[in-house]
Amino acid sequence: MADKAEKRPLDEAELDRLFEAARSAAPAPSDALLARVMAEAEAEMPVAHVAPAPPARRRGWLAGLIAGVGGWPAAAGLVGAAVTGVAIGVASPQALERLSGGYLSPGGYALENLMPSYAGMLGEG
Amino acid sequence: MALDALSDVSDEALLVAYGNGDRAAARALTLRLTPRVLGYAARILGGDRAEAEDVAQEAMLRLWRQAPAWRQGEAKVTTWLYRVVTNLCTDRLRKRRGQDLDSIPEPEDDRPGAEAGLQETARARALDAALQTLPERQRQAVVLRHIEGFSNPEIAEVMDIGVEAVESLTARGKRALAAELAPRRAELGYEDG
Numbered sequence: 001m002a003d004k005a006e007k008r009p010l011d012e013a014e015l016d017r018l019f020e021a022a023r024s025a026a027p028a029p030s031d032a033l034l035a036r037v038m039a040e041a042e043a044e045m046p047v048a049h050v051a052p053a054p055p056a057r058r059r060g061w062l063a064g065l066i067a068g069v070g071g072w073p074a075a076a077g078l079v080g081a082a083v084t085g086v087a088i089g090v091a092s093p094q095a096l097e098r099l100s101g102g103y104l105s106p107g108g109y110a111l112e113n114l115m116p117s118y119a120g121m122l123g124e125g
Numbered sequence: 126m127a128l129d130a131l132s133d134v135s136d137e138a139l140l141v142a143y144g145n146g147d148r149a150a151a152r153a154l155t156l157r158l159t160p161r162v163l164g165y166a167a168r169i170l171g172g173d174r175a176e177a178e179d180v181a182q183e184a185m186l187r188l189w190r191q192a193p194a195w196r197q198g199e200a201k202v203t204t205w206l207y208r209v210v211t212n213l214c215t216d217r218l219r220k221r222r223g224q225d226l227d228s229i230p231e232p233e234d235d236r237p238g239a240e241a242g243l244q245e246t247a248r249a250r251a252l253d254a255a256l257q258t259l260p261e262r263q264r265q266a267v268v269l270r271h272i273e274g275f276s277n278p279e280i281a282e283v284m285d286i287g288v289e290a291v292e293s294l295t296a297r298g299k300r301a302l303a304a305e306l307a308p309r310r311a312e313l314g315y316e317d318g
Contacts, residue, residue: 009306010315015302019271022253026164026272027163027167029160029178033178038151045143045146046193
């Protein structure tokens with residue numbers, strides 16, 4: 001390398017062109033290498049996350065009853081109907097007696113005679 | 126292949142997706158990162174293709190194992206991966222120093238020939254040969270900066286040194302390369318100085 005000292009070192013631009021050539025000459029991985037890397041990726045891959053089902057809770061008897069009639073909306077309907085029935089019974093409106101005619105009071109009984117305790121208890125009738 | 130659909134997705138997001146069991150993310154990362162780590166390892170190891178492939182495969186395996194613990198925003202995948210490759214290469218070079226020189230295979234050259242441009246090929250070969258004359262740390266810093274395109278702070282992270290040390294290593298490395306390649310000006314297509 002006697003002439004090494006006599007030569008001018010490469011300048012920045014000349015070196016840059018070498019780096020550029022090196023970048024475009026990077027070795028391409030073989031298909032076999034890519035296949036090995038992919039096989040290891042699959043072997044090491046964590047199992048896909050699936051949200052675990054919440055643990056089944058024990059239901060109380062009331063919750064079971066409500067669910068049995070169709071849930072809270074259905075239960076609300078049932079309660080509403082029951083309250084209406086009681087109100088009609090207690091008030092025993094005339095219209096209802098006329099409507100039912102002799103069927104409800106064939107022997108001259110008024111509707112309140114069927115449940116006197118209600119009438120007495122509530123002080124009505 | 127749905128690679129196009131994932132080309133805009135960052136390495137970090139792909140790694141998190143892989144950690145959640147996404148196979149397409151694994152494929153995209155394999156095709157994106159394996160060529161890069163192979164090229165880097167080949168340059169640092171001096172062209173031993175088989176050894177560079179081993180290092181690339183080992184580095185990728187470590188990446189897959191790291192995935193479940195990966196948190197986005199903590200680090201760049203490439204910085205982490207190049208650090209692994211750098212350390213693996215250092216270990217190999219250390220072992221090689223204790224070996225008989227004759228037992229080391231000659232560098233293989235499978236670069237494209239004349240059709241890709243003889244001049245470019247000659248330049249790449251000359252640079253690779255000159256890189257092998259540099260001390261290992263200078264070689265790493267120069268390759269990371271000027272061929273792999275990392276910034277100085279990234280190189281500092283990869284090499285586990287300060288930014289000033291990186292600047293010093295790359296400056297000395299480039300000066301040494303410029304002097305080493307001076308006698309080969311004609312071969313490189315440069316005018317004699």
